[in-house]
Amino acid sequence: MYKNLWNEIAGTICRLELRGEMGYVLETYTGFKVKSFVVTSQEIFTNEKATDLTITFYANDGYTEELKFTIDYSEFVDELRVGPGSNKWGFGVIDAYFLSDRKKQSLVMSLSEDVVVGQEIVVLGSGSKNNLSLYHGIVTGKYVDNGVIKIQHDIAIDCSFAGAPIIDPQSHKIIGVLSVNEDPVALTYKQINELSDNNILRLKSVSEKLVVDDIDIVQVLQVGQQQIKHLSKVLYNSAKVKGLDGCEIKGLATFLESSDYIEKRVSRFAVKSLSFQVE
Numbered sequence: 001m002y003k004n005l006w007n008e009i010a011g012t013i014c015r016l017e018l019r020g021e022m023g024y025v026l027e028t029y030t031g032f033k034v035k036s037f038v039v040t041s042q043e044i045f046t047n048e049k050a051t052d053l054t055i056t057f058y059a060n061d062g063y064t065e066e067l068k069f070t071i072d073y074s075e076f077v078d079e080l081r082v083g084p085g086s087n088k089w090g091f092g093v094i095d096a097y098f099l100s101d102r103k104k105q106s107l108v109m110s111l112s113e114d115v116v117v118g119q120e121i122v123v124l125g126s127g128s129k130n131n132l133s134l135y136h137g138i139v140t141g142k143y144v145d146n147g148v149i150k151i152q153h154d155i156a157i158d159c160s161f162a163g164a165p166i167i168d169p170q171s172h173k174i175i176g177v178l179s180v181n182e183d184p185v186a187l188t189y190k191q192i193n194e195l196s197d198n199n200i201l202r203l204k205s206v207s208e209k210l211v212v213d214d215i216d217i218v219q220v221l222q223v224g225q226q227q228i229k230h231l232s233k234v235l236y237n238s239a240k241v242k243g244l245d246g247c248e249i250k251g252l253a254t255f256l257e258s259s260d261y262i263e264k265r266v267s268r269f270a271v272k273s274l275s276f277q278v279e
Contacts, residue, residue, distance in 0.1 A: 015126035040163030090179025110173035125164030176246035
């Protein structure tokens with residue numbers, strides 16, 4: 001069952017990487033193709049440090065890059081984003097009309113019935129090793145958050161699965177989308193980064209050098225704060241988190257069917273920096 005599901009769906013899943021000025025990966029998300037759109041986490045639209053975005057689709061082995069393209073981040077937000085940068089459901093929608101000739105596979109949304117506690121689910125997403133991974137489990141509970149029905153599950157996945165589809169293994173249809181929640185790991189990571197950034201700014205404001213035995217103490221402290229940020233990032237990305245709950249697919253279906261958003265799609269030829277890297 002899982003093998004057939006993988007073969008049918010793997011080609012619709014993609015990895016999205018936000019990079020900064022020095023080429024470092026800032027954040028990694030999962031996305032999936034529905035019709036002429038790519039759905040992912042809404043957090044992808046709100047990174048102030050990102051300079052470009054790379055989206056990668058894989059072959060059925062889950063690690064061979066089949067289709068890859070990069071776009072300037074500001075153009076990505078202005079030209080390819082569909083609708084606002086944030087919403088109560090937690091998902092983001094990208095206009096992927098320019099992929100029509102290159103990527104015809106698409107997932108199907110399930111609208112026939114509600115998600116029930118105890119039912120089996122499958123999650124396909126982008127793992128920490130620049131590949132795709134499949135996990136299965138069950139729905140352990142449901143709750144309402146800001147008017148949105150959220151899906152709890154027992155699958156331990158890393159944070160790069162934000163934006164991944166939750167799939168019914170029987171119908172092979174999407175029943176939910178994983179979204180970023182304020183779980184303890186994410187909150188701690190955010191607090192460490194904010195504290196380190198503030199410390200670095202204060203150290204940069206020191207006008208006089210503090211030199212001891214030819215060692216610039218301020219510079220050493222700055223490097224130390226950067227190392228703390230890097231370590232927290234590594235730990236955050238590798239952490240297996242059960243806090244990535246999902247929202248039911250009904251909100252996404254309503255969103256994609258709204259003419260208010262679809263009619264605002266612009267010509268993809270206006271995107272100047274879009275470049276494909278794998279043919």
